[in-house]
Amino acid sequence: MTLPTLFVPHGGGPCFFMDPNGGPPDPMWQPMQAYLAGLIDSLPEEPRAILLISGHWEEEQVTVHAGNGQPLLFDYYGFPEHTYRLRWDAPGSPDVAARVKELLEGAGFPVGEERERGWDHGVFIPMMVAVPGADIPLVQLSLRKDLNPADHIALGKALAPLRDEGVLIVGSGMSFHNLRTRGPQVTPVADEWDDALTAAVTDADPARRAARVAAWDQLPHAHFAHPREEHLLPLMVALGAGGEGPAVRDYRDHVMGWTVSGYRFG
Template sequence: MMPSYFFAHGAPSLVIEDHEYTSFLKNFAATLPRKPKAIVIFSAHWEHTVQQVSAVDTHGTIYDFSGFPEEMYRMTYPASGDASLSEQVLSLLNGAGIPAVPDTDRGLDHGSWAVLKLIYPNADIPVVALSVNRYLDNAQQYEIGKALAELREQDVLIIGSGGIVHNLRQIKWGAGAESVDAWAAEFDTWIEKRLKDWNLEELFRYRELAPYAERAVPTSEHFIPLLLAMGSGDGARTAELLHRSYQWGSLSLTAWQFG
């Protein structure tokens, strides 16, 4: 069965950066047991109050950022869609009591394409993108991922793209990779233990229980994809930290495997 994954997408410039985490992503595909039949990806940068499921022939590329190097605005990621998979995702979600609708227009935002371009640069695997909804509680987020778990049996790669410690107001521009703010590391470590123990009761209450939670997660949209990816690994309930590093003091670049 294909594991599911959470990947931090950092800043939009991740796709042109050269460091330990980008090297990890570039080499990640080789660690999988086989090439995925398709990819289902949740991005923190597609927010909607009703679950959206992409249903396009070919994805456009959304440049949902400004002030970055010109080369980034020339990049594309024209991955094809997968109509039958989109229908299956919609059926699984609606069948689990999670209202979901197709979206036939939207392209891939940088939360999706910047990560995928590093992992599968040829855009040769069909992609179905999904939105996130910050107004659901954490248990509901987990259930959305759980509803899609059977896709892993069909060699579909499920990815949540976001960030565990993601507070742009706390960034220290110019800080090197070796400079890690203690509060960010402490929050990350607290989350790590709950993931490895599969302690859903405490994880779902991270905002009230975890140290520095409000500082690490000022808004929840980047944290949600972690719960979605974890939910899709509910059958096995195993979590493995594959990579963790930091940028600019506190922006965590983390990769987790579930199942």
């Protein structure tokens, strides 16, 4: 069975786990938490592994993590002490990591490999919600530091065979990511950006969809929504891997005045 590919929001820092007693997050984050919590049940079958591309890992050449990602990489700052003791102890998957490297090199991409880097919060924060039992192996893939959108779509296309091999491909970022602005005054502009991005992402023609999303910086308010686009680039990989199938927005909400969406391909 062919799995879809996903682009999901990973929230802000450890936003779902701010209560040291394990209580629910701030109400602002609860719809996003519910969306992430339902991801695995929404699939046609449980994946045997997850390949996750986070907006928090960039390398000169695309790099596959072939280790277990432990200890975690707490790459957020200024949060309560208990949020630096979170755990998500899922195993890695060396066979999937090797398959990722094989597919990308077969498509002409130089691929690095490493085993020591901890999984960053673009991995463990959404996965603690989506896979709380940490019982699905995970492989992380970096972005390429040049953040070239067309090349990241091509990376995704090269990875598409994984969808028929039981591997769920997840891009983890944020559809709006401007840390310098927040509040209700942002929402009208963020809504316009989100509407334009969604129209491009869900274009019914796959070739036109890819071209429109690759030209994301031509959309209204593009550089306001993303002063730097690392949180948008995981979307490119998920879109590329999604192939010729339909594309839908399956999540939309407002947090901190931002309009935030999630997308599903195939």
